[in-house]
Amino acid sequence: MPAESKLEASSARPPSAPLTERQEARRRRILHASAQLASRGGFDAVQMREVAESSQVALGTLYRYFPSKVHLLVATMQDQLEHMHGTLRKKPPAGDTAAERVAETLMRAFRALQREPHLADAMVRALTFADRSVSPEVDQVSRQTTAIILDAVGLENPSPEQLSAVRVIEHTWHSALITWLSGRASIAQVKIDIETVCRLIDLTEPGAGAGPGAGAAR
Numbered sequence: 001m002p003a004e005s006k007l008e009a010s011s012a013r014p015p016s017a018p019l020t021e022r023q024e025a026r027r028r029r030i031l032h033a034s035a036q037l038a039s040r041g042g043f044d045a046v047q048m049r050e051v052a053e054s055s056q057v058a059l060g061t062l063y064r065y066f067p068s069k070v071h072l073l074v075a076t077m078q079d080q081l082e083h084m085h086g087t088l089r090k091k092p093p094a095g096d097t098a099a100e101r102v103a104e105t106l107m108r109a110f111r112a113l114q115r116e117p118h119l120a121d122a123m124v125r126a127l128t129f130a131d132r133s134v135s136p137e138v139d140q141v142s143r144q145t146t147a148i149i150l151d152a153v154g155l156e157n158p159s160p161e162q163l164s165a166v167r168v169i170e171h172t173w174h175s176a177l178i179t180w181l182s183g184r185a186s187i188a189q190v191k192i193d194i195e196t197v198c199r200l201i202d203l204t205e206p207g208a209g210a211g212p213g214a215g216a217a218r
Contacts, residue, residue, distance in 0.1 A: 027065055029055040034076045038122035046073060046122060067133070073126030074137040080123065081144040084109050088148065098153045098205065103198040105152040106173050107191060113177065114187070121181050128178070145170050153201055165200040172197040 019027060033054035037046045046069055052059045066072035093104040113120035130138050149166050150158060158166070176193050179185035185193075 026055070026057055026061070030057060030062060030065060030072070031076050031079045034072050035080065035119060038073065038076065039116050039119040042118040043069075043073070043122040043125045045118075048072070070126045070129050070131075071134055071137055073123050074130055074134055074141060077123035077127060078137065078140040078144050080113075080119075081109070081141065081148065084112055085144065085148050085151070087112075089151065093152050098201045099195075099198040101152040101154075102149055102169065102201055103191075103195045105148060106169070106194050106198070109148065110173075110177070110180075110190065110194070114180075117181070120177065124174075124177050124181060127174070142170065145173070159204070159206075161204045162201070165204045168200055169197050 030051060033051045034046055037050060037054065048062060048069060049059055051072065052062045055062070066075060088105055088108065093101040093108075095101040095104050127138065127141065146163075146166055149169060150156075153162075155162060172193060176185065176190045180187070180190050
């Protein structure tokens with residue numbers, strides 16, 4: 001394997017620090033290698049030494065970017081979601097209501113993961129295994145998912161109530177992925193669950209609860 005020099009390895013910045021163009025290119029190679037290995041064999045196929053060899057970086061350099069396989073795979077999930085977000089922006093959902101647009105968006109994202117079941121399983125398992133040390137990467141995944149949902153709704157300044165609905169939708173989407181990957185839910189059931197929870201978005205629109213007796217109900 002073409003080894004990185006000791007100087008490059010020692011000067012590589014942690015992922016939280018701003019990266020140079022060269023370091024960003026190296027990080028992208030690492031994430032690509034991680035996704036490729038996971039696509040072929042799932043969580044167990046992603047071994048740090050193999051990732052280093054595939055991405056042509058020193059093993060020590062890899063650990064400076066990602067301290068563990070869980071860190072790496074959660075970052076891989078964020079990268080995959082970012083790519084999906086770009087694709088979704090090119091072809092926005094066409095639903096008439098916010099709930100329909102969010103449900104369509106999440107099902108499109110789900111089907112993209114469905115095409116790579118081993119990769120999806122590896123990323124979701126890593127997210128499930130993540131402890132506090134992986135919080136920055138997990139937060140990135142959550143922020144990316146939130147951005148995808150808010151884009152589908154068309155919200156730039158969501159209310160606290162709307163953000164709460166988004167969080168519940170995120171939790172349901174994540175749970176649906178887990179149950180599908182474990183064989184405990186069909187695609188049809190996932191679709192029903194996603195469509196049902198997305199109705200929360202319409203319920204949190206300003207004036208949605210207005211009507212006789214609405215004030216007394218609060």
